[in-house]
Amino acid sequence: xxxxxxxxxxxxxxLTTVPAATAAGLVREVLxxxxxALIVGGLVREVLVPGTVTPQQYAVSVIT
Amino acid sequence: xxxxxxxxxxxxxxxxSVDANVVALLTAGEWTSTAGTAHQIVAPLSSTGFALTVGSxxxxxxxxxxxxxxxxxxxxxxxxxxxTTTGIVFLDSGTAQASIVINTxxxxxxxxxxxxxxxxxxxxxxxxxxxxxYLEWDITFGNSGSYQxxxxxxxxxxxxxxxxxxxANNTANGLTIGAVAAGPSLTIDxxxxxxxxxxxxxxxxxxxxxxxxxxxxSDGVVQFAIGASIVGSxxxxxxxxxxxxxxxFYVRPITPTANCTVSAIGILPNLTNASVQLRPxxxxxxxxxxxxxxxxxxxxxxxxxxxxxTLPLTTPQALVAGTRYWFGLMNDIAVVNSYTxxxxxxxxxxxxxxxxxxxxxxxxxxxxxxxxxxxxGVVSSIATNSYEVGQNPPQGQYSYVYDATxxxxxxxxxxxxxxxxxxxxxxxxxxxxxxxxxxxKTLSLRTKSGGTDSAGSAASLAPGTSYAWMTSLFPTDPxxxxxxxxxxxxxxxxxxxxxx
Numbered sequence: 049x050x051x052x053x054x055x056x057x058x059x060x061x062x063l064t065t066v067p068a069a070t071a072a073g074l075v076r077e078v079l080x081x082x083x084x085a086l087i088v089g090g091l092v093r094e095v096l097v098p099g100t101v102t103p104q105q106y107a108v109s110v111i112t
Numbered sequence: 113x114x115x116x117x118x119x120x121x122x123x124x125x126x127x128x129s130v131d132a133n134v135v136a137l138l139t140a141g142e143w144t145s146t147a148g149t150a151h152q153i154v155a156p157l158s159s160t161g162f163a164l165t166v167g168s169x170x171x172x173x174x175x176x177x178x179x180x181x182x183x184x185x186x187x188x189x190x191x192x193x194x195x196t197t198t199g200i201v202f203l204d205s206g207t208a209q210a211s212i213v214i215n216t217x218x219x220x221x222x223x224x225x226x227x228x229x230x231x232x233x234x235x236x237x238x239x240x241x242x243x244x245x246y247l248e249w250d251i252t253f254g255n256s257g258s259y260q261x262x263x264x265x266x267x268x269x270x271x272x273x274x275x276x277x278x279x280a281n282n283t284a285n286g287l288t289i290g291a292v293a294a295g296p297s298l299t300i301d302x303x304x305x306x307x308x309x310x311x312x313x314x315x316x317x318x319x320x321x322x323x324x325x326x327x328x329x330s331d332g333v334v335q336f337a338i339g340a341s342i343v344g345s346x347x348x349x350x351x352x353x354x355x356x357x358x359x360x361f362y363v364r365p366i367t368p369t370a371n372c373t374v375s376a377i378g379i380l381p382n383l384t385n386a387s388v389q390l391r392p393x394x395x396x397x398x399x400x401x402x403x404x405x406x407x408x409x410x411x412x413x414x415x416x417x418x419x420x421x422t423l424p425l426t427t428p429q430a431l432v433a434g435t436r437y438w439f440g441l442m443n444d445i446a447v448v449n450s451y452t453x454x455x456x457x458x459x460x461x462x463x464x465x466x467x468x469x470x471x472x473x474x475x476x477x478x479x480x481x482x483x484x485x486x487x488x489g490v491v492s493s494i495a496t497n498s499y500e501v502g503q504n505p506p507q508g509q510y511s512y513v514y515d516a517t518x519x520x521x522x523x524x525x526x527x528x529x530x531x532x533x534x535x536x537x538x539x540x541x542x543x544x545x546x547x548x549x550x551x552x553k554t555l556s557l558r559t560k561s562g563g564t565d566s567a568g569s570a571a572s573l574a575p576g577t578s579y580a581w582m583t584s585l586f587p588t589d590p591x592x593x594x595x596x597x598x599x600x601x602x603x604x605x606x607x608x609x610x611x612x
Contacts, residue, residue, distance in 0.1 A: 083516035084551030086610050088336065089579050090506030090544030091557075092123045092325050093526050093606045096115075096304055097533035099188075099246065099320035100159050 114310035115538045115569075115587050116176060116183075119303045120323030121153070122161025123542070123581075125505035126455060128153040128349035137505050138164075140544065141580030144175040148290070153349070156301055157188045157244045158322035160530055163301035171290030176305075179204070179283035184316055185305040186248035186262075187289070189298060193218060193241040197227045197293040202251065202276075203286035209253055210276040210284075212261065214239075214298070220247065222259045222269065225278040227292050232274035237263055246302070246320035254282040265318040304537075312587050312595070313537055321537065328498035328524035332560070332605040335520040336513035338500055343368045343431070344439065344488030346380060346420055346507055350453035353382040354460060354483040356443050361465035361476060362451070363395060363402050363440030364484050368431045370499050372491035375428040377439050378510070380452045380486040381415035388447045389413055392423035393471045394489075395438040401478060402438035402461065408471035415450065420510075422490055431491070438475070439487050442467050451485035459484050498524045506544040508579050514548070515610055523560055523607035529598060536596035538587040541568065541606045545575045545582055554611040557584035561604040566590030572611050 124137040134151040150167025157163045166172060183202060191198055191214045199213040199220075208226040215221055218238030223229040239245055248262040250271075257276030261269040287305070291298050302322045308314045344366045356362055377392035392409040395402035407425040415421055423441065431437060440460075444467035460482030465472055490510070494500070500511045501524070513522060539559065547553040554574050556567035568584035575582065589596045589604075 082549070084553045085514045085516040085548040086553050086555050086575070086608070087339065087512050087514045087546045087548055087579075088501050088522070088543055088608050089508050089512040089546070090123070090503060090581075091328055091501040091524065091606065091608065092542050093559075094118050094120050094122075094540045094542065095324045095326065095529065095533075095601065096118050096321055096537040096539070097324060097529065097531075098317070098535060098537075099302075099322045100531045 114306050114308065114313040115585050116305040116307055117174070118323050118538065118540050120161055120325040121164045121301055122325035123504060124153050124162065125347050126153065126162065126349060127155065130348055130351050133348055138172060141582060143172045144286070145173045147171045154299060157190060157299060158302050161325050163299050165297060165299040166290035167297045168291060168294045171288050171292065173203070173286060173288040175286040179281065179285040180307045181283050182250070182252040182308050183284055183305060184250045184307065184314070185303070186246060186317060186321065187303045188244060188246045188301040188320070188322070190242055190244045192297045194295040194297070195293050198291045198296040198298050199227050201227060201288040202253070202284040203288060204279045204281050204284050206286070207279050209278050210251060210259070212247070212249055220261055220263065220268065222261065222274065224275050229278070232259070232276070233269050233272055235261060235268040237268040239263070248316040248318065250316055251276055253277050253284055257282070262316055262318060265320055317537060324529055326526040327502040327504060329502070329527045330525035331496045331498050332523035332525055332607065334497045334522045336497055336515040336522045338494065338497060339512045339514045340510050341372065341491045341494045341500055342488050342503070342507050342510045343372065343374065343491050345454060345503070346378065346486060346488055346510055347454070347505055348380055348452040348486050349455045352483060353449040353453055354451035354485045355449045356447055356451060358446045359444065359464050359467050361440070361442050361463040361478070362460060362482065362485065363393065363438040363475070363478070364460040364487055365397070365436050366439050366489060367436045368433050370494045370496065371431065371433050373428050373430050373493045374425065374489040374491045376422040376424045376490040377441065378420055378422045378488045378490055379441060380420050381417055381450055382452045383447065383450045384415065384417045385447045385450065386414045387445070388415060389444040389467060390415065390423060391442045391467065391471060392425055393440050393442060394425060394429060395475050397436040397438060402475035405471055405473050405475070415447070439489055441487070442471065444468070454484045454486045457484045458482060497522055506579060518610050518612055521558065521607060521609040523558065523605040525605055528602040533598055536598065536601055538585060539596065539601060540583055540585050542581050542583045543608050544579050545608065546577055546579045547575050550577060552612065556609045556611050557582065558607045558609055559586045559590055559604055561589050561600055562591035564591040
């Protein structure tokens with residue numbers, strides 16, 4: 049004979065859910081010192097020397 | 113220091129009739145400001161380089177490093193004598209103290225204040241229009257100041273006294289050269305400026321001097337890294353653009369001066385068009401015309417006026433120094449006057465080729481005489497640093513060397529002077545320099561003569577983040593402390609050093 053006195057009684061059980069860590073991506077960001085660079089786009093040497101062009105003779109006029 | 117400045121007007125690129133571009137070159141560190149719209153780089157008045165023409169209502173102004181009680185200087189010039197408001201103005205914080213005026217009859221006067229100020233004295237000698245002469249001056253500023261002028265080495269006015277000030281100060285700290293009113297034109301070359309301090313360069317030279325501008329021709333000891341290299345030029349020096357119609361095949365020749373590898377072709381658009389399709393093309397030469405396709409690139413869509421645009425080649429190509437190549441591009445739709453002109457040489461070639469068909473394996477028959485567009489090659493594998501810094505004018509981000517390490521130095525060799533010089537008055541090393549960001553960075557511009565490596569007149573210079581010319585002066589040979597000899601100068605190296 050089956051005891052059916054407690055038949056249909058519900059039992060609710062509170063379970064804990066263990067959180068899972070997920071990782072879809074990972075980076076490492078590094079703060080670096082970027083040295084300031086000197087940039088040289090052009091360089092010349094200008095040399096001051098006596099002229100090689102014979103000056104044109106200028107006219108002399110009398111201002112009156 | 114007696115030598116204040118020299119400018120041979122040779123480092124602003126070739127013949128250039130585009131005022132805005134000439135102004136940009138002049139004011140990149142060398143000249144403080146300009147006025148007017150008629151600045152041109154023209155053929156030299158002396159034996160080398162170029163000269164500057166300031167036309168109607170156009171001037172250049174330089175603010176000096178300090179105020180000076182006496183200024184001595186000279187300039188080679190040619191004037192068309194069309195009005196009396198052409199000449200040189202000496203400034204005290206922007207106010208004219210005294211002026212040298214080239215009169216319409218060819219005489220030359222000294223005036224108080226501006227070019228239209230009270231006449232202090234006028235020469236008896238005169239010049240004729242559009243002839244080349246060398247004018248020198250020695251002016252002491254004061255209510256009882258003094259002045260003297262020389263033309264082609266001969267005294268033409270003074271020495272005499274006069275009121276050479278218009279402010280309360282007996283000094284000047286700037287000069288303006290040009291043509292203030294409409295009409296006149298003045299071409300200048302070989303400018304020097306002294307004061308009277310120091311043991312050398314403290315009196316007029318009276319030898320109609322010239323300034324020879326030398327560009328680096330070889331590497332000495334180099335430590336800087338190469339940042340970018342170019343063949344051709346990014347600079348537009350002619351105002352008339354090329355006008356590509358639909359399905360234009362356009363090429364122009366470039367002959368590299370160093371072996372290199374080209375990876376992209378650049379262009380300077382003259383207008384903005386968001387939908388035009390462009391394709392870079394590179395052809396080998398075949399009897400002075402484009403021959404076999406070397407490489408092309410993927411389609412690039414759109415162009416922006418005034419913004420340099422690079423179009424990558426699919427396969428970078430090795431180029432040989434001294435060999436002509438044809439650089440160009442194809443476009444699909446007409447883009448009116450859209451390729452800025454490099455100069456007036458008209459060595460471009462044109463054909464019609466359907467853009468959608470791709471780059472022809474062999475160039476089609478082309479029509480010569482097309483405007484030479486600003487088209488250049490972005491290159492690498494150039495072995496010498498002197499190449500990057502030897503471009504005229506400097507090409508900024510497209511051609512440079514760089515270094516961040518304190519103490520690192522680049523030294524370059526220069527060609528020999530082009531003519532015998534019985535005396536060398538001074539040398540100036542000038543660098544078009546910038547720093548990569550707002551952080552602190554200083555440099556020196558160097559001359560190494562014998563075993564002596566000197567910073568010259570400027571031990572530490574602080575550049576900004578935009579390229580600008582900076583200067584160090586070497587009035588004497590740093591190895592001897594005496595005047596330069598030709599042999600010593602020809603052997604000396606010049607360069608740049610990271611100071612901090």
